[in-house]
Amino acid sequence: MSALSELGTLRRKKPPGHKRGPGGGAGKKATKDNLAAYLFLTPWLIGLFVITIGPMLASLYLAFTDYNLIQAPEWIGLENFTRMLSDERLHNSLRVTFTYVLVSVPLQLALALLLAVVLDRGVRGMAFYRSIFYLPSLLGSSVAIAILWKQVFGTEGLLNQLLAQVGIEGKGWISDPSTALGTLVALNVWTFGAPMVIFLAGLRQIPAMYYEAAAVDGAGSWRRFRSITLPMLTPIIFFNLVLQIIHAFQSFTQAFVVSGGTGGPSDSTMFYTLYLYDRGFGNFDMGYASAMAWFLLVIIAVLTAANFVASKYWVFYDD
């Protein structure tokens, strides 16, 4: 169903329907396909090598150099990496990013799951609600919404105006380092609609007979949720988790616009990607930025791998 499960199948077994006859005719047919297939793949292959793999290798090389775009790259060995070890701002950006990911992703997924379960109970007007809840996922990454957020959580923003109506005095949520990151977490949680739609699709695939059997056995709705819905949905939860973590790690636009490009106040919204942008495109310290980019890749790869290993203990496959 998804790219992730697809990768899993590739590892586990050959997809069905792959029959290749042993005769010479089949071999000839395969060669004919080879030419056609590689012709069809040409744009993608060029892109893969020129736009993706080539630059990846180049950035791996640049990670070991000092390079400012003007002079030729100078090999400096591990210096960029040792600099990373003692770079306080980098450590701070890691703290900020991890906090953001670890707080916003579970909240977002919990909300997505809750609303998916409620909508799945055949609420009238389900399609309407689904659309409404999904809309923020499309708007959320835009600069316009970041501008809105900047206003809503500002000192004289919408939130404080509403709070004033009930007699609570607010504060500058974005100008206060202790709450600035929270406003960005709220923005990410706000876009729970995309995982919700995926949950809804997953819920619809749970065979009704399980629920019918449970109802005959006298299981209440909470019990049915705990013992049927949740276990059956674990592959989808896992899929959403991996995806949203990768996605959240790369957040950039919102922090950039809300903080005016600084990651402030006091670096409290300095995402890893913002710091990378600041090094690479603010200071043209391309060698260091490349080293940071590879470190980001390692972090995401390790987290994803850890997720896969952990999934053996909690993800339930019904096949």
Add this chain to the structure above:
Amino acid sequence: MTTETIGRTLPASRSTAYGWKRVKPLLIHGALAAAALVMLYPVIWMVVSSLRPGDEIFREPGILIRDLQISNYRVGWNALTEPFTRYLLNSAAVVFGAILGNLVSCSMAAYAFARLEFAGKKFWFAIMLVTIMLPIHVVIVPQYILFSQAGWINTFLPLVVPKLLATDAFFVFLMVQFIRGIPRELDEAARIDGCSKTGIFLRVILPLMVPALATTTIFTFIWTWNDFFSQLIYLTDPKMYTVPVALRSFVDATASTNWGSMFAMSVVSLVPVFLAFLLGQRFLVKGIATTGIK
């Protein structure tokens, strides 16, 4: 849906249970409507505020308009070095190129993966799946160097050419999934009638995969329209600014002075996304449900 069926097959025996059954849907509707309102309220308020005198943004949390005026739009449209029309056209050009590129290159790759047998298929397919999850930041620095050496800074080429080369592997995957659902008998019939591989692609597969192409179009439209990071990096000349980059420079230029026109232009920038959402909902929902990426 399933619980509904159960409710019908097991009639409630007690009257309290019956009463609860009537109240519960109302409660759920109330809660859902409240949640929807809370979520959309800031956006609605932004639209309303953009139609009010500028200073009311900081005084009026309600969404009733007493004094409707469009001066924010007039001022905002010409507040930057270029009229906003310019940025809209620039964005439209980038979006058009990206859509065209994705449709052509991704459908070609998808056809090869879904229908043709070739050496190294599994290997390339796995690579393609992995690239879906590859963070853009890993390649952005050398890409920037590459494109700046090609003299492509302040052109739309760095934003469009990669799409012509199917670098949005997500759409390749989406189309592979779709093509797998098209009966192979149709290919066979076309082959027997003398169709080449290219003929089958053009005459059988492409016409049948219109829904997948529509999903790709809508997603590419919205993502490219909203995309900020790469447009920020490659477009530094105000004449070449796209809508997101222009909006961002608005924030810098006007600090907190002119929120009214900033809101107005933000609303303008959201209108195309909203229209795409209205027209393409069906495809969007299907797209994420089958492939699972926002």
